[in-house]
Amino acid sequence: EFTQRAFLLGRIDLSQAEAVADLIRAKTEASCRVAAYQLKGRLSERLQGMREQLVKACSRLEIELDFSEEDLEFVSRKELMVVLRSLRREMRCLLESFNRGSVCREGIRMVIVGRPNVGKSSILNTLVERERAIVTEVPGTTRDTVEEALDIGGLLFLITDTAGIRETTDPVEKESIRRTERALDEANLVLLIFDGSESLKIEDKMIIDRVKGLGKQVVAVINKLDLEQRIEKKKLKEWLSEEVLIEVSALERRDVPKLIHTLETTV
DSSP: OHHHHHHHTTSSOHHHHHHHHHHHHOOSHHHHHHHHHHHTTHHHHHHHHHHHHHHHHHHHHHHHHHTGGGTOOSSOHHHHHHHHHHHHHHHHHHHHHHHHHHHHHHOEEEEEEOSTTSSHHHHHHHHHTSOOSOOOSSTTOOOSOEEEEEEETTEEEEEEEOOOOOOOOOHHHHHHHHHHHHHHHHOSEEEEEEETTSOOOHHHHHHHHHHHHHTOEEEEEEEOTTSOOOOOHHHHHHHHTTOEEEEOBTTTTBTHHHHHHHHHHHO
8 A cells, every 4th residue: 555655646666666566575585686676766767867868869869850951960970879879788788687687586497307217306305305296216206297496595496396208108198298398388497307327318318309499598417326327428418518417316415515506506
């Protein structure tokens, strides 16, 4: 009610009113900082300054049009181009900051994918430090997506554990894989899991190609470091190209802090 009255009386603008709601809903330190910055009116001040420069440039051009027959120049073309280029740079910065602010406010959608039984659910349980997903040695245990929220370095990660991707004729598993594909499409970040105790399979290559085609940020993880390693790391690195590759043991929590740090710095 007080925010509405302040807006209607002109004490705050719409972006500041939205910032109040964002501050109330904030779940992490980063989202609080973004909302507080907007609440102070900093965004409005930048937009107002850009608007004033554009209005000034337009008014000078309009004067020249009105007196076009007089052959008078009210603004230097060189000076005008400098102003317009500066405004374009500032607009690009605002667009980039909007994307960062959206991530801070709404969270980072991270999906865990891989073929069946590579330890995706174990990775989720290790990250959230509790038994959130059922873990067994039977491939295909996870049939539906499992979601959990986690604060990493002040950023909200919305983590989705998914069913393993593979060729199947089982109608239930097909529906599980369809949901995995949908989660992939909606994700900002993909955690791609491989089983270090087994050789690479055709499904691994298929999943890598599928993820690469989406153009998402990817962190690749070789799991089961506690077992004898049979995975062909050189081939995997060739398949992944430039993607980040981390080795962990979800069972023993070995190098999990390194994975968390990588997630924090990748976004």
